Amino acid sequence: MKNPPLAVVTGANGFVGSHLVDLLLSREFRVRCITRKTSNLKWLDGKNVEIVDSGLSNKEGLREALRGADYIFHIAGVVKSKKPEGYFKGNVDNTRSLLDAALEYKNSIKRFVILSSQTAVGPSVNEIPVTEEDEPHPITTYGRSKLAQEMLVKEYKDQIPVTIIRAPAVYGERDTEILIFFRTFSQGLFTTIGFDKKLISLIHVIDLVNGILLAAESTVATGRTYFISSEKFYTWEEIGELTKKIMNKRPLHLKVPHFIVFTIAAIAQFFALFSSKAATLNVEKARDITRHAWICKVEKAVNELGYHQEIDIEKGITRTVNWYKEEGWF
Numbered sequence: 057m058k059n060p061p062l063a064v065v066t067g068a069n070g071f072v073g074s075h076l077v078d079l080l081l082s083r084e085f086r087v088r089c090i091t092r093k094t095s096n097l098k099w100l101d102g103k104n105v106e107i108v109d110s111g112l113s114n115k116e117g118l119r120e121a122l123r124g125a126d127y128i129f130h131i132a133g134v135v136k137s138k139k140p141e142g143y144f145k146g147n148v149d150n151t152r153s154l155l156d157a158a159l160e161y162k163n164s165i166k167r168f169v170i171l172s173s174q175t176a177v178g179p180s181v182n183e184i185p186v187t188e189e190d191e192p193h194p195i196t197t198y199g200r201s202k203l204a205q206e207m208l209v210k211e212y213k214d215q216i217p218v219t220i221i222r223a224p225a226v227y228g229e230r231d232t233e234i235l236i237f238f239r240t241f242s243q244g245l246f247t248t249i250g251f252d253k254k255l256i257s258l259i260h261v262i263d264l265v266n267g268i269l270l271a272a273e274s275t276v277a278t279g280r281t282y283f284i285s286s287e288k289f290y291t292w293e294e295i296g297e298l299t300k301k302i303m304n305k306r307p308l309h310l311k312v313p314h315f316i317v318f319t320i321a322a323i324a325q326f327f328a329l330f331s332s333k334a335a336t337l338n339v340e341k342a343r344d345i346t347r348h349a350w351i352c353k354v355e356k357a358v359n360e361l362g363y364h365q366e367i368d369i370e371k372g373i374t375r376t377v378n379w380y381k382e383e384g385w386f
Contacts, residue, residue, distance in 0.1 A: 062086045064125045067132030071231050074099035076129060076265040090121050099230060112150035118157035125161060127272050130154055130170040135198060136334040143201035151205050155212050167272045168218045172206050175199035179347035183255060187353045188281045196340040213279045219271045220281040224352055228261030229379040238377055239386040241299055246307040248292045250314050255349040257285040260372035263365050270361045283352040287365045302374050314346045
């Protein structure tokens with residue numbers, strides 16, 4: 057009997073990567089995870105996966121990790137760095153190493169999928185959702201590094217069957233980034249940025265990984281780029297009202313002016329100079345979260361891949377909040 061297809065996943069121990077691993081296992085893929093020796097493997101413990109702790113800078117380790125791969129899912133990336141070169145090393149140089157290693161197996165690889173971000177394109181202008189055809193205008197170093205990563209991947213598209221997935225803001229079980237929103241909400245405070253109604257595309261992680269796998273298995277997706285996102289746009293006020301209902305809380309709604317956000321970000325960035333870790337909120341992140349609209353169209357994925365959002369915002373918040381509570385995260 058022929059072996060099931062082998063999927064190699066980078067960033068498999070992280071938020072999105074671990075959910076992709078779960079999906080692949082449910083579809084009877086063999087799964088090999090590329091991690092670092094220092095990686096926390098909590099979300100992979102007890103699962104039928106092969107762990108290769110080569111990291112992404114060990115060329116010989118990568119060659120062995122990719123041996124026999126049918127699909128490669130590059131989910132790993134750097135989202136926080138004290139210096140600009142950290143973003144480019146983590147998001148561009150490591151991707152180059154992975155692609156170069158994949159070249160040895162280019163005749164057997166069915167698809168190389170890379171997870172990018174809407175930050176590579178930039179925010180929406182005049183509430184017009186961005187599309188795959190729009191001229192990119194990233195506004196942060198992280199966004200510029202993701203755009204550079206996309207451009208690098210396209211250089212290999214004549215040798216390796218590549219597909220680029222762009223995600224907007226992602227939430228769901230295991231996420232530590234949006235946890236602070238729900239934690240402060242449960243403590244009686246609902247904070248929004250600025251006095252305007254900000255629009256966002258927001259996708260539950262299960263919808264994202266379903267879209268990633270759809271693209272990997274699609275015969276038309278080679279060499280293509282897709283937004284995998286919610287089919288509806290949301291305001292933080294809508295999200296707040298739903299969260300009130302789901303958590304049965306009536307928190308104080310605090311609107312934080314943009315200048316205060318930038319002030320806090322500047323202070324946090326300054327003190328991060330004396331820390332080994334990058335600040336979660338810095339001046340560039342403040343520029344990011346104060347934009348009026350981060351929205352994108354998904355028609356291309358709908359029409360070409362058959363993608364549809366399955367978890368609406370109410371269902372997504374409900375299952376995320378319930379999971380946080382079960383895990384004792386708040």
